[in-house]
Amino acid sequence: MDVGLSxxxxxxxxxxxxxxGDAASxxxxxxxxxxxxxxxxxxxxxxxxxxxxxxxxxxxGWGAEPLxxxxxxxxxxxFLAPAPxxxxxxxxxxxxxxxxxxxxxxxxxxxxxxxxxxxxxxPARDGAAGLVPAGAVADDALxxxxxxxxxxxxxxxxxxxENLGSMPLADLRVGPDAVLLASGPAAEAAHEAALxxxxxxxxxxxxxxxxxxxxxxxxxxxxxxxxxxxIGTFQTIAHALADSATAVDGARLLGHEAAWAYGEEPERFAxxxxxxxxFATETARDATYRALHFHGGYGFTDExxxxxxxxxxxxxSAVCLEPRAAxxxxxxxxxxxxxxxxxxxxx
Amino acid sequence: xxxxxxxxxxxxxxxxxxxxxEHLTDELSERCHRTGVAHDEGFxxxxxxxxxxxxxxxxEWGGRPCDPLGLCVVEEELSKAEAxxxxxxxxxxxxxxxxxxxxxxxxxxxxxxxxxxxxxxVLGFTEPECGSDLAAARTRAVRDGDEWVINGSKMFTTNAHxxxxxxxxxxxxTSSKHAGLTVFLVPLGQPGIEVQxxxxxxxxxxNITYYRDARVHDDWRIGEVGxxxxxxxxxxxxxxxxxxxxxxxxxxxxxxxxxxxxxxxxGRPRIADPDVRERLxxxxxxxxxxxLLQRRAAAxxxxxxxxxxxxxxxxxxxxxxxxxxxxxxxxxxxPDAVRSRLSPGAPEGGRVEHSLRFSLGTTIYGGTSxxxxxxxxxxxxxxxx
Numbered sequence: 001m002d003v004g005l006s007x008x009x010x011x012x013x014x015x016x017x018x019x020x021g022d023a024a025s026x027x028x029x030x031x032x033x034x035x036x037x038x039x040x041x042x043x044x045x046x047x048x049x050x051x052x053x054x055x056x057x058x059x060x061g062w063g064a065e066p067l068x069x070x071x072x073x074x075x076x077x078x079f080l081a082p083a084p085x086x087x088x089x090x091x092x093x094x095x096x097x098x099x100x101x102x103x104x105x106x107x108x109x110x111x112x113x114x115x116x117x118x119x120x121x122x123p124a125r126d127g128a129a130g131l132v133p134a135g136a137v138a139d140d141a142l143x144x145x146x147x148x149x150x151x152x153x154x155x156x157x158x159x160x161x162e163n164l165g166s167m168p169l170a171d172l173r174v175g176p177d178a179v180l181l182a183s184g185p186a187a188e189a190a191h192e193a194a195l196x197x198x199x200x201x202x203x204x205x206x207x208x209x210x211x212x213x214x215x216x217x218x219x220x221x222x223x224x225x226x227x228x229x230x231i232g233t234f235q236t237i238a239h240a241l242a243d244s245a246t247a248v249d250g251a252r253l254l255g256h257e258a259a260w261a262y263g264e265e266p267e268r269f270a271x272x273x274x275x276x277x278x279f280a281t282e283t284a285r286d287a288t289y290r291a292l293h294f295h296g297g298y299g300f301t302d303e304x305x306x307x308x309x310x311x312x313x314x315x316x317s318a319v320c321l322e323p324r325a326a327x328x329x330x331x332x333x334x335x336x337x338x339x340x341x342x343x344x345x346x347x
Numbered sequence: 348x349x350x351x352x353x354x355x356x357x358x359x360x361x362x363x364x365x366x367x368x369e370h371l372t373d374e375l376s377e378r379c380h381r382t383g384v385a386h387d388e389g390f391x392x393x394x395x396x397x398x399x400x401x402x403x404x405x406x407e408w409g410g411r412p413c414d415p416l417g418l419c420v421v422e423e424e425l426s427k428a429e430a431x432x433x434x435x436x437x438x439x440x441x442x443x444x445x446x447x448x449x450x451x452x453x454x455x456x457x458x459x460x461x462x463x464x465x466x467x468x469v470l471g472f473t474e475p476e477c478g479s480d481l482a483a484a485r486t487r488a489v490r491d492g493d494e495w496v497i498n499g500s501k502m503f504t505t506n507a508h509x510x511x512x513x514x515x516x517x518x519x520x521t522s523s524k525h526a527g528l529t530v531f532l533v534p535l536g537q538p539g540i541e542v543q544x545x546x547x548x549x550x551x552x553x554n555i556t557y558y559r560d561a562r563v564h565d566d567w568r569i570g571e572v573g574x575x576x577x578x579x580x581x582x583x584x585x586x587x588x589x590x591x592x593x594x595x596x597x598x599x600x601x602x603x604x605x606x607x608x609x610x611x612x613x614g615r616p617r618i619a620d621p622d623v624r625e626r627l628x629x630x631x632x633x634x635x636x637x638x639l640l641q642r643r644a645a646a647x648x649x650x651x652x653x654x655x656x657x658x659x660x661x662x663x664x665x666x667x668x669x670x671x672x673x674x675x676x677x678x679x680x681x682p683d684a685v686r687s688r689l690s691p692g693a694p695e696g697g698r699v700e701h702s703l704r705f706s707l708g709t710t711i712y713g714g715t716s717x718x719x720x721x722x723x724x725x726x727x728x729x730x731x732x
Binding site for chain 2: 214235238245246279334
């Protein structure tokens with residue numbers, strides 16, 4: 001049992017902390033609203049190899065482990081960095097997993113920085129994929145349509161449905177020019193595996209959001225005085241922040257365990273990733289809510305940063321799964337319910 | 348990073364499981380449940396003979412080397428199986444306090460017997476008017492020649508009716524709060540001590556103990572006069588891996604067992620129902636988080652760090668999560684959930700009902716959740732007092 005970071009992992013965190021500290025400060029995050037995308041930041045990240053790091057060496061990438069990606073995602077969450085990191089990484093890994101010629105071509109374009117590729121977490125319905133993360137700024141999206149996995153062109157013109165989290169979402173039509181990447185059970189399994197990774201990395205980002213929200217909350221209630229004392233001396237406030245700090249540590253440990261399991265105990269990965277997502281989502285929801293509330297009326301204004309955190313904590317997960325659905329997903333993986341139900345029906 | 352317990356930890360786990368299979372019989376479990384006493388001399392002797400009693404103690408005391416993570420694993424297995432080891436844990440906690448704060452003679456008399464399971468020491472810390480504020484103790488110890496005369500009362504002195512000694516926190520000076528406290532190892536079974544049973548909602552028998560001119564020789568004062576708070580603090584500090592993650596696993600197993608066998612209206616097993624899966628999934632996730640927080644605290648201790656806020660986080664989260672899960676899974680089982688443990692027709696032997704009862708104490712004893720949150724807020728987050 002060793003829950004500490006290695007020297008390399010520490011360096012990775014430090015370098016992304018420095019990068020986001022310069023290029024994703026709260027004023028950058030605000031300037032990138034409402035779209036939630038900073039093209040200069042994204043260019044810098046791609047130049048730094050943010051997509052390549054996620055893909056195995058045999059597929060032309062650098063072969064970082066999911067744990068490394070989770071560490072980067074946590075730093076992204078801390079800064080609310082407005083760039084489609086998780087989306088592009090998971091999409092690239094999905095393309096690599098498919099291994100078909102059309103997928104290989106799309107992967108090559110993504111790795112070369114020619115195209116930004118994202119993925120739709122939910123399958124298309126009636127010829128459209130709704131609320132595709134990063135769909136408003138990506139060139140392509142990977143979309144499940146029935147049993148076919150398609151590469152769908154995206155306008156990438158920044159047109160987004162106005163939304164709570166200032167996310168560059170898009171409602172994409174599956175046009176006749178969509179490219180078939182794979183189909184059948186293999187395509188479905190690959191997409192499910194990508195979804196597990198998306199859950200894992202979103203969980204990590206939520207841990208970063210929650211951790212920063214606790215810091216912001218602690219800072220505020222230590223400075224802010226009411227009734228002649230710092231409000232952090234009130235137990236109702238201190239205890240709620242203690243609960244959130246505890247949940248943040250738990251969420252981080254669970255996320256790290258899930259990421260570790262990817263390589264070391266793969267049979268538990270999907271279950272743990274769904275658990276980590278559900279728990280981190282609830283943790284970030286509560287931490288940002290509490291920290292916002294303890295700002296009093298100021299928390300409700302646009303001027304304080306905490307509202308930036310609250311809105312993203314709610315939206316980043318909501319476009320994927322609500323926590324209760326994620327707990328069900330974890331249970332499905334744990335108990336193999338799908339098979340069990342089939343047996344029952346066929347019996 | 349590595350989330351495995353490791354070979355040594357796993358082999359220890361297997362050893363403890365094998366021991367429990369042999370010695371924690373249904374008959375013993377049932378007896379402990381019926382009497383409410385989580386201590387059994389025969390079981391403790393068997394632990395000693397199996398080499399499981401002196402784990403983690405220095406070899407010079409006859410101990411068997413074991414690191415904090417190993418102890419954490421052993422604790423997980425014992426608590427998951429509800430082994431009757433509460434008396435062992437209080438006895439060993441006092442033995443550790445004596446190891447650090449006692450003198451040579453006290454160490455020589457107490458530690459070897461504690462590690463052989465020949466002695467039972469109970470805790471006399473809190474009082475009817477103290478609750479979590481241990482330093483508010485009013486039980487007086489007044490010097491009388493070579494002896495001290497004790498007057499007062501102690502609450503929750505579990506096992507006092509079968510114990511040999513009580514580790515008593517007493518007031519030797521009324522002019523200062525913390526510095527006015529001294530600890531003594533007071534022999535039980537003397538005329539000045541009266542033990543009255545107090546029953547708890549989880550069926551456990553604890554006690555209130557009254558001291559009326561009870562006596563203890565000054566040889567059995569542990570540490571300095573006025574040094575009781577420090578002795579107590581050191582003893583409590585070694586309780587790193589306190590937590591209820593394993594109790595959650597036990598509850599989860601009971602609920603899973605029910606869900607696989609109980610049938611819904613359509614005849615399908617209840618585990619196929621999404622609502623059931625969601626509740627089980629949440630319990631499983633929070634059990635995992637509980638165990639991770641506990642093991643992290645143990646891993647810190649292993650490195651020589653003191654888990655100042657991390658220990659309280661494990662205790663706080665796991666006890667609160669256990670309570671939430673027990674409440675939720677109790678509701679899940681429907682009306683039959685009210686059938687008590689060992690009563691006919693109780694689902695899964697009434698383990699969920701028992702878990703609900705048991706959970707209520709976990710957020711209270713060993714420092715209430717409010718005490719833990721206070722420590723985390725001030726020492727972990729640096730919030731002002």
